[in-house]
Amino acid sequence: MGRKVGIEVSIAISEAVKLANADVVAAYPITPQTHIVEHLAELVASGELDAEYIPVESEHSAMSACLGAAATGARAFTATAGQGLELMHEVLYVASSMQLPVVMVVANRALSAPINVWGDHSDMMAVRDTGWVQIVVENGQEAVDNVLCAFCIGEDKRVLLPVMVHIDGFHLTHVVEPIVLPDQADVDDFIPPNEYPLPLDPARPVTMGSFGPPVIYPEIKKRQDVVLRESKEVILENWQRFGEAFGRYYHPVEQYRAEGAKTLLMTMGSTSETAMDAVDRMRDQGMSVGLLKLRLWRPFPFEELLQAVRDADLLVVVDRAISFGGPAGPFCSEVKAALYNQDKKPKVMGFVAGLGGRDIPVGGFEAMVHRGMEIAEKGGGEILETYGVRE
Amino acid sequence: MSTSDEELTWREIEVGAIFTVPGTTADYQTGDWRSQAPSYNFDRCIKCGICQLYCPEGCVGQDEDGYFIADLYWCKGCGICARECPTGVITMVEETE
Amino acid sequence: MQNYTVFVPRLVPKKEPFAPGHRACIGCGEALAVRLACKAFPPNTIVANATGCMEVISSQYPMTAWRVPWIHVLFENTAAIASGIEAALKAMARKGLRPDDGTKVVAMGGDGGTSDIGLQALSGALERGHDLLYICFDNEAYMNTGIQRSSATPFGASTTTSPSGIKSIGQKTWKKNMAAIAAAHDIPYVATASHSYPHDLMAKVAKGIAVPGPAYIHILSVCPTGWRSAPDLSIRLGRLAVETGVFPLYEIEDGEYKMSLELPKLRPVEDYLNLQGRFRHLSEDTIKEIQERVVAEYERIKEKTG
Known part of the structure; x- marks a missing residue:
């Protein structure tokens, strides 16, 4: 059923991504999210996580690389905060519109100016209309649990949407808490394999991200909104399933x-x-x-x-x-x-x-x-x- | 997914608005953009295929005798084939209604 | 080389991964360049395309000109999208989630998407060493939005944001040398190409894809709409760009420069400039300035070929 350890929340989140067996991690350093991607780099370097780690040159590219990976059918993860989330802004809309189920942890941070690396919700609120599922947690355990749930929710064929898990910068990212890290076997049972239905594949050529003139744009947007609204059922279902498997229950x-x-x-x-x-x-x-x-x-x-x-x-x-x-x-x-x-x-x-x-x-x-x-x-x-x- | 876009409802749109049928523009007629069309005098044709190679539309095919000829369904009448033909097989002639 | 071009078109691959019915302008050199590049793709190729002319003319809902897996996301991030695809292919093959079928990744963008807004993402992808080919289809301005100048617009060209006038010669800056920028990343393969030299173009694309690691190809693509040239002259103009030395064709393989075409003598730049409305306003002095610069640049590249 897992082991309880005293661990920094950021490190625990990286361990959750390892448990979820992500295939591609693209990351750019920004305080207060850095410990997450640093530890993921260590996990890849030590072979504990078999993933491609792309040390991109910006958050814009971090999200973009995740989209490329997700479109190919890989399980992709990134983390960011504040200005980084803002730099990603336009890519976030595309992630949801193109239904590419990336999981991202946002270490909520104030926005410049003046430059400030500490936590508030300015970044999270600025991206509320980007079409992502957004889950907000209040402690390290919730962060770990919801990162695991995020993969299940986002990759569910009824949803196929990107998911943000919001943790407050510093108040969560940099504190050490007692956290239960679930066993690998239990996580393997909990998270189904990622089977993106229409990946980029030469055996079955698809066209993704086409040009949408007025004659079709409103239909595409309406569909996107319905998919996000209806994802609530899948979110509830996965929180229930998580509760049954791990004993911790979550509600909207x-x-x-x-x-x-x-x-x-x-x-x-x-x-x-x-x-x-x-x-x-x-x-x-x-x-x-x-x-x-x-x-x-x-x-x-x-x-x-x-x-x-x-x-x-x-x-x-x-x-x-x-x-x-x-x-x-x-x-x-x-x-x-x-x-x-x-x-x-x-x-x-x-x-x-x-x-x-x-x-x-x-x-x-x-x-x-x-x-x-x-x-x-x-x-x-x-x-x-x-x-x-x-x- | 080659249904007319004016008929599609939001419920019929594929995941992520992805298209699953490749190359469907082949159904789209660009030939009606044309104001002039290639005309051929195959007596001089050496069947080199230059016209096919340089066609931006990729609309030049070969007939049963091996002569290269533009498919007017797509040909926009740019005149590149006429300009580049090494033996002067092709002339561009104004389209009439 | 031109003779070679005359006698072997029949050996060109018949496949057309870029289908007809696309909505490119009449006489579009870029559509031709894309069509030719696609012919050189190995069977397992995925394309990531930046926002720009080629994306708009090839993917208008619900139709696609693409017969290869194709993705467009945004304007400036195509090299990053391609990086993610390449990383995913690697990870998934290693983890048994997808066959290890040697699938290749080609990223493409226009000159704006490459040398302006997408330069950072491109530099990142080249520096990180992803196994991909990036092709810049350079028509020397933002044509899709209405012929605005980019950093790839040549000196003296009149565009809608570098118009010629009493106090302006048009574009005041010299064309950004993207091939040199790409080469500065010490990547294994860089080349320039032209749709007017199809076999050279296709050979370079094939090589760029085959070489392990990042490759960059810069293809000059004639735009009759933006260059204000006759549509039927697109091939001739591409050829003149090369023959005048305005756009030399070369390869940089592992740092070694190699001219693709031996030109005993460069034609005068007027032969190229005079066919284009965008240069119509140029004075003799400006043309002379361009001529001198072209010769000097050409000699500089030639020197590098040792």
Whole structure:
């Protein structure tokens, strides 16, 4: 059933890629993702992972090489962060449109300028419309488990889409945690062989990536959207299968002491662990506060969200990214949009916090909940409410 | 996948919009772009095949007597064959309606 | 060499991996160059194609001119796509996931996709030593978007973004020497070729594919639309580019330069320039400047052939 080891999360992720037996790894160094690709290079150099390691000259080429590999039928992996993800941006759209199931770990990082290597969700939010499956995790174990699931989800014939697993830069990438690394035999049973249906193969010549004029472009885009939406069933199926095989279960919207709570904090990623402590404290003070942690960012889990908030009066959504000049943080905006047409819906208060690696302490979540309750009750509040920014 | 693109619904599109049938442009008529067509005087033809070699369309084939001749379904009438023919077999003549 | 061309066309492979019905302009030299290159492919060849004329004219949904496995992804990343394909073939053959059938990888792009926006990815692929052939089909401007200048546009050429005018001679810079840039990566094979010398072109493509490691071939491809030349002159213009020394044909094998064609005497550049509208505005002085540069460059390459 695996072995529990004290291991840096980045190293554990590389071990998961080894367990998944990737064929091609294309990588370019960028903090805070570097430990992942460094360790993968070591695993290839030592022969522990039989893969071609392509030390590309940019992230744009890292993603491109992965697409070439996936189109040939290989299992391809890369990792990046922040500016690297932005440099890949246009390639990301093509990956999903051409249905090439690459798996990528994104060590979420703030975007320049000023240059900042620490974690926030600016990079993840900037790529939310690129058509990838996006899974967000809050600790090392979840990262390992979801990298394994990502291969199953992406390569499933009903999906054939690229998958990002988002881990917060530094808060996850550089910490040592006790993590269960599954046994190879169990992983082999769990991940089916990658059988891309129409690979580049001289025996059966295909044309990939054709020119799509107006007469066909909308049909191709509609199909792509439907495939991504319907991938949720396959994601749920694989999380269930993973749970049965390894005993750890994942859900699109994770709940913590949320049952019956009148106020729900909503978070994504590593800060969720701090938010849980905040919820414990507030519960101890007799407040009716719970926590929702969004695990599945794309496809967005509309049904699960509605179900999770049905008893709440107030949602306090914490974004680690700004939508400059926009309605709120991107996470908050989407939650609001998802609820807008519901007859019975909670009020939604959004906060932006934790930019560029700034810590959000336990008290910070408490403060945001109190401020959210205050605005909800009395009205007012800023268009963009921030927490922890010096005035 | 050689159905007319105006008829395809989103449900009929292949994984990744990939085409599985090779070389389907062969069904596409580019001959109607033409304003002039090659005309042949095979008396001078040495069957060297230069016209076939230099055709950007790859539309020059051989008839049963071995003479090289452009398939007007694809021939766009560029006149390269006429210009390059070493023995002056080909002249380009204006197309008439 | 020209005599040779006359008498052996019948020995050229009949196969047409690049099918007719493509939508290239009338008299397109690049479509011809692609067609000829494809004839030289071994049976197991995968093509990665950059955005540009050839991608647009060959793959309009739902039709394809390709009879070989073909992929287009973006403009600037084709060498990286090809790198991924090559790596996948290697890994999958080693792991028994796909037969070890000697499948070859050819990447192709235009001069913009190669010498401008795709240069970084190309340099990476050449430097890493992937076993692939990269072919640049150089029509000397961004023709697909409407004849904008690239770094491969020749000095003096008028394009839509280097127009000639009272204060402009047209393109103010000399053509970027891509073959030399490729050769600077110390790759085993670099060559220049022209569609007007089909046997030479096909032999070079075959060699570039066969040689282990990266190979680069730069093919001058006449564009009647962008060069403002008569469509029927495409072959003649390709030949004149070579005979004037404007575009010398040579190979660089393991660093050794070799001229592909012995030219006892170069023709004057006017023979080449005068047939093209893009050079129509050039003054005698500018033509003289071009003539001197062409001769000097030609001599420089010839010297390298020792």
